[in-house]
Every structure is written in structure tokens, then in C-alpha cells.
């Protein structure tokens with residue numbers, strides 16, 4: 075067989091034709107459909123009812139409440155209520171209510187595994203690519219189509235390889251790699267094709283860090299952000315409860331030598347400095363030191379992008395030794411899932427954050443979605459571990475949001491202005 | 501035979517018009533009518549008030565970047581926008597557009613800026629099947645990339661829901677015929 079990319083293999087399996095070529099329009103069987111309270115039941119239910127049909131396979135659907143929890147008013151309470159009633163009505167067992175953010179909750183309960191073809195009703199569903207699954211975000215109406223038929227059309231993507239060689243220096247992490255790539259290639263650099271993160275520096279990353287890369291593939295404008303599974307993947311998934319026999323044929327899920335690529339970009343992890351993106355777009359990153367004059371009102375550690383267990387650990391590493399957030403800086407921490415929070419508590423990571431002055435927020439999207447809870451007041455300046463800093467997303471249009479890694483956000487909280495974390499980690 | 505619409509007015513925008521501008525998060529818990537009142541308010545406060553049924557949006561690169569929230573499409577439909585012509589679209593928004601019956605045209609990647617020199621407010625007629633925009637004021641015609649046939653079929657049906665309705669009705673008819 076001619077050499078194929080990982081994306082070709084995954085899509086080829088899902089559409090039943092291993093020979094698919096980039097550009098072909100195919101229909102794929104969906105192994106898993108994930109949805110949340112905002113784009114899921116609330117929008118699907120009226121259409122399903124009017125069509126008079128039920129979901130195609132309740133076992134293949136995962137529903138997570140994360141955008142409107144905990145409900146802050148009647149409108150959000152009603153939206154969450156619809157999700158709770160609907161899963162019961164449809165016989166959906168995989169329902170995670172107020173357990174954390176869908177992109178973290180779903181894999182950590184063993185629902186994702188290499189080789190799968192999955193969709194999610196959220197743009198950051200490309201996070202699933204970190205597990206060697208072809209997973210991408212779709213809108214609610216398209217989710218309706220999947221819920222009814224179990225199928226979806228796809229244009230077989232080309233692959234853009236993002237190869238990272240070398241080793242990340244201390245205090246530099248996946249978020250920095252991503253902000254750098256967004257800035258170098260632009261928010262449409264991924265051309266809605268598949269991006270594949272590869273090279274020694276990617277293989278050296280933990281699963282949580284790989285998830286950060288795949289998560290922000292959407293900020294690169296890619297459909298999917300894939301990483302070939304390896305021993306790190308298998309180990310993590312086994313711990314998440316995936317049975318061993320579901321993980322035996324891992325070796326096939328990689329891009330063959332000589333497979334046709336749209337582009338291959340090579341980057342050196344060793345020379346990367348902590349990155350910070352200026353307000354308005356993740357594609358406005360510079361070395362953190364370029365923004366050292368920016369004084370802060372808020373340091374926000376949250377989201378599927380930046381508050382997983384490893385993210386919390388990174389932040390705690392900076393606060394260690396009794397360091398505290400500067401007076402006047404509101405340090406907000408919203409761990410990405412209840413499970414990550416429990417583990418962080420067991421390790422003492424959570425205590426370090428609380429001792430540093432952190433205000434502990436629910437395991438939910440919170441201010442990242444900008445849907446209500448804890449959004450930023452006018453003229454606030456914030457630095458955040460989230461993925462997007464579009465004008466007005468996290469609060470008032472006059473609030474300014476910088477993006478950085480958990481290390482950088484923690485270091486900036488301590489000094490009260492944007493800070494290269496290596497100054498404190500040394 | 502191809503059809504050309506009555507002219508609509510062009511609203512001209514730049515690059516990276518994102519979903520958070522189109523459907524701001526703080527209004528997402530409300531119905532589409534309420535969200536639509538705030539569509540693009542951080543970019544062009546006049547838009548939601550003054551846009552009329554049949555108007556077109558002309559934009560630069562990466563229109564619809566960001567979230568999967570399809571209210572970003574729905575508000576445009578709700579406000580009567582006939583079509584968005586952009587230099588490029590974010591992929592998720594592109595799929596959502598056709599699923600909700602909003603046609604999207606990808607314009608030629610020519611270099612003149614902004615947006616092919618189309619003046620804000622200029623009248624334009626759309627020929628969707630030919631993927632062409634006629635600008636009577638300047639006698640200009642803008643040939644866009646043709647819409648793939650499966651998406652043209654979707655948008656002609658009015659979006660994915662009517663499309664599914666047809667399909668389900670067909671299947672029911674079929675199973676009724678085979679199990680009399």
C-alpha cells in the first residue's frame with residue numbers, strides 16, 4: 075500500500091475505504107459524539123422532537139455540563155435542566171454533570187482511544203487528536219445530523235506536519251509552543267486541514283501537555299490536531315480505565331515514511347522562550363519579556379487549555395516556597411475537572427495555590443466562555459491560561475486579556491506584571 | 501438556468517471577524533432574537549440596527565474564526581443576510597453556514613484590498629449557482645469559487661434540518677412499502 079498519513083488512515087477506517095485521498099468527499103461512521111450543555115441537548119432536543127426520532131446510539135454519546143454550571147440564574151438553570159432531562163429521556167448513560175470541562179472529562183473517563191473517529195459539539199474538540207483519534211468540532215445542527223444518522227460527511231484532509239526538535243527548556247511548555255505556532259502561521263495557518271504535531275519534543279510531552287497542543291489546533295485554523303499514539307498514550311489511557319485489549323494495535327496509527335504532506339514545518343523547542351499573546355488574538359505572541367511593563371488586575375488559571383492537572387502543577391511549582399499573588403492581583407483558579415482537582419489536592423498542589431491567594435472556582439468553563447460567571451469588568455487587565463483572547467470574549471470589550479502558560483500566569487501573579495517565569499524558577 | 505436575486509447592500513468588513521463578535525458570549529443564554537440585536541456590536545454598532553433583508557456581507561480572511569456556536573450563523577440568517585462573501589472562512593463556520601442554510605462564497609484571492617474594492621453600501625446582485633456577484637454601480641462582476649454540489653443541495657433545501665426531514669420521510673415511506 076502507498077504511504078499514508080495518520081489522518082488518511084483514521085478517516086479511511088471511518089469511511090470504509092483505506093485508499094482515500096486528500097480532497098475526496100466521504101461519509102464517515104462516528105464512533106463517539108460528545109456534546110455539552112450549551113450546544114448539545116438544549117439545541118438538539120426541539121429538532122429531534124419535531125423530526126420524531128431518537129438518537130442513533132445512546133452508548134456512543136457523551137454529554138457533559140460545563141458551560142452553564144453552576145447555574146447563576148434562571149436562564150442558565152433552565153439550559154442545564156434540559157440536558158439532565160434529555161439524557162434520561164434518551165437513555166444516555168455517559169453523562170457527566172458538573173464534573174469539569176468536556177475535553178478533559180471525556181478522555182479521562184476512557185471514552186477516547188487511538189483509531190477512533192469522533193465529533194464534539196465544541197470547537198476545541200480537536201483536543202481528542204492528542205490520543206490519536208480523528209476528532210473535530212461541529213455545530214449543533216450538524217450534531218443533530220450525527221445524532222440521527224451516526225454519520226457525517228468529510229473532505230479528506232491534507233496534513234501539515236509541525237515538527238518540534240530539541241528539548242523544551244525549564245519553565246517553557248506546550249502552551250508556549252502553541253502561541254508561537256499561532257503567531258508564526260496565523261489563525262488560518264491550518265487551512266482547515268489536519269495538523270500533526272511530531273518530533274522529539276512532542277514525544278517527550280506528557281498526555282496533558284499533548285492535549286494542550288491538540289486543543290489549540292483550532293486556534294491554528296486546523297480541523298484536527300493529531301499526535302501519533304505511543305507508550306505515553308497507552309499508559310495514560312490504561313490509567314483512565316481503557317481496557318488493555320482496546321490498546322493493542324497502536325503501531326498502525328502513525329504517518330508512514332514518505333506519505334504526502336501539504337507542508338512540514340520544523341521548529342526548535344530548545345530556543346523557545348515563554349510566550350505571551352497580546353489582547354485580541356492568540357496570534358499576537360512575543361517573548362513574555364516584551365510585555366514586562368503590563369500591570370495586572372487578574373491572573374486567571376482555567377479552561378480545558380490551561381487548568382488540567384499538569385497545568386496546576388506548573389503553576390504550583392512557581393508559587394512553591396510560600397510565594398503569593400501580589401496585592402491587588404486577583405488570582406483565579408478553575409481546575410479543568412473534579413478529578414484533576416482531587417489529584418491536585420492529594421499532591422498538595424491545590425494547597426500551594428490556595429496559600430498563594432487563589433480564589434478556587436468551579437470545575438467549569440467559567441470566564442473562559444464569557445457566558446456569565448466571573449467575567450471581567452471594564453478596563454480590567456488580565457493574563458490567562460485560556461485559548462482565546464478575542465475582544466470582549468471574557469467580559470467587557472474594554473477588558474484586556476493576555477494569554478500565557480500556567481508558569482507565566484503564576485509568575486505574573488506574584489510580581490503583579492507580566493513576567494518571564496524563568497526569573498522565579500531559577 | 502441560473503437565478504439572480506434582487507440587489508442587496510454590501511456590508512464590508514476586514515479579516516478575522518470571529519464568532520464572539522457575531523454572537524457575543526454574554527447573550528448566548530438567550531434566544532436568537534436577543535443575540536441578533538448584539539451581532540457585531542464590538543465591530544460595527546450600526547450593523548444589527550440597520551442591516552436589511554437581502555443585504556450581503558463582504559469580508560476578508562478567516563471569517564467566522566473561533567467557536568462552534570452556530571448562533572454566529574443563525575443571527576445573520578435572522579437579520580436577513582443573504583450571503584457572506586469572504587476571502588476565506590474558518591472551516592467550522594463554513595460547515596455551520598450550509599447546515600443552517602446560509603450560503604457562503606469564497607471570493608477570488610486577488611490582492612486588491614479591502615474586499616475587492618467593493619464600497620460599503622454598494623448594491624450587489626447574487627447568482628448563487630454561478631457563484632457570481634454583480635455590482636451594477638461599477639459594472640464589476642466578482643467570480644467566486646463554485647459551491648461544491650453536495651453543499652449547494654443542502655443550502656437549496658434550506659439547511660440540514662429540512663434536508664433530514666426529507667430523508668426521514670423517504671426512509672419511512674420506504675419501510676412502510678417494504679412492511680405493508
Ligand code: SF4
Nearest residue numbers: 198377378439442443
Ligand atoms: S474552557 Fe473555554 S475553551 Fe474550553 S470548552 Fe470551555 S469555553 Fe471552550
